[in-house]
Amino acid sequence: MCLGLLFICSFLAFTAAAQQKQKYVMVIHGGAGTILKKNMTPEKEQAYLGKLREALQAGYDQIKAGKPSLDAVQAAVLVMEDSPLFNAGKGAVFTHDGKNEMDAAIMDGKTLKAGSIAGVTTIRNPILAARAVMERSEHVMMIGRGAEGFAKEIGLQIVDPSYFYTPERWNGLQKALAEDSVKAVLDHGNKSSELKGTVNKDNKFGTVGAVALDQAGNLAAATSTGGMTNKKYGRVGDAPLIGAGTYANNATAGISCTGWGEFFIRSVVAYDISAMMEYQKLSLQEAAAKALAKMEKLGGDGGLVALDNKGNVTMPFNTAGMYRGTVTADGQIDVNIYR
Numbered sequence: 001m002c003l004g005l006l007f008i009c010s011f012l013a014f015t016a017a018a019q020q021k022q023k024y025v026m027v028i029h030g031g032a033g034t035i036l037k038k039n040m041t042p043e044k045e046q047a048y049l050g051k052l053r054e055a056l057q058a059g060y061d062q063i064k065a066g067k068p069s070l071d072a073v074q075a076a077v078l079v080m081e082d083s084p085l086f087n088a089g090k091g092a093v094f095t096h097d098g099k100n101e102m103d104a105a106i107m108d109g110k111t112l113k114a115g116s117i118a119g120v121t122t123i124r125n126p127i128l129a130a131r132a133v134m135e136r137s138e139h140v141m142m143i144g145r146g147a148e149g150f151a152k153e154i155g156l157q158i159v160d161p162s163y164f165y166t167p168e169r170w171n172g173l174q175k176a177l178a179e180d181s182v183k184a185v186l187d188h189g190n191k192s193s194e195l196k197g198t199v200n201k202d203n204k205f206g207t208v209g210a211v212a213l214d215q216a217g218n219l220a221a222a223t224s225t226g227g228m229t230n231k232k233y234g235r236v237g238d239a240p241l242i243g244a245g246t247y248a249n250n251a252t253a254g255i256s257c258t259g260w261g262e263f264f265i266r267s268v269v270a271y272d273i274s275a276m277m278e279y280q281k282l283s284l285q286e287a288a289a290k291a292l293a294k295m296e297k298l299g300g301d302g303g304l305v306a307l308d309n310k311g312n313v314t315m316p317f318n319t320a321g322m323y324r325g326t327v328t329a330d331g332q333i334d335v336n337i338y339r
């Protein structure tokens, strides 16, 4: 009898421990796109995986210390913004005019407060500006020079635009410009075809994002990007648009998207996932798969990372690869690139 009880108790303890282990506390991405192993050197692959691990560790340290999920997503995004590997902050892609115009957003799942900035060229860490918009202004979104003035006023680090130059991204722009001019010649200057070439969808990967669940059960999501190579006319993508590329709600999930922004905007992907969970009672996995399929049907590509209020995670994408990683409550880190 006693032995039987002991067995049941240990079995329950073991199951509880196993469940605890499987609870995810953070998920991140470093962009989705035509990321193929054949185009990657082992050194570059290790550099990406190492940075993803570093970002996850930075976020996890915040959660472990009992800090809010907002601090965790901010910490992870900062690591990736400061790395030239990703299309955010230091490694941002170039616009058609040879500038780096960045977008970022952050959202608090507990209060549904959000902050975002778009088209900024001098703020070293766009995610800090997005958070300041949320916490230190009465607005949700600021753009361009106004956002930069605000960031300067509150003491964020302002840099010369040349800080964001990287040879890889510059070469990416030159390639896109060459492709554009070939297209324009072939189309004999047909206006609508020219406009189709305003962004280069194969040279955009590297947007960064994070979703975290803290010890108090609060979710937060953050996304930061340079947008798409060769973008024109002050184009803004989905990342800073609350509900399109970024969303968090304690009642459902936190979501950060990456991919061809125009399609994520039109499909309102991040909020669509939350709404399906809230109104149709779909699971995180089901809702994310459906939202991505709807976006894909319109002709878009990309992926997303999402974490629900129970610690379930999903990372669907319809591209060749997506830089991504997770960390569980016990600190176990897992990072991946390809399918």
Ligand code: ASP
Residues within 6 Å of the ligand: 031, 032, 204, 205, 206, 207, 225, 226, 227, 228, 236, 237, 238, 239, 245, 257, 258, 259, 260, 261, 262
């Ligand atoms: N979604 C971003 C944008 O369209 C780009 C990306 O995620 O690669 O601006």
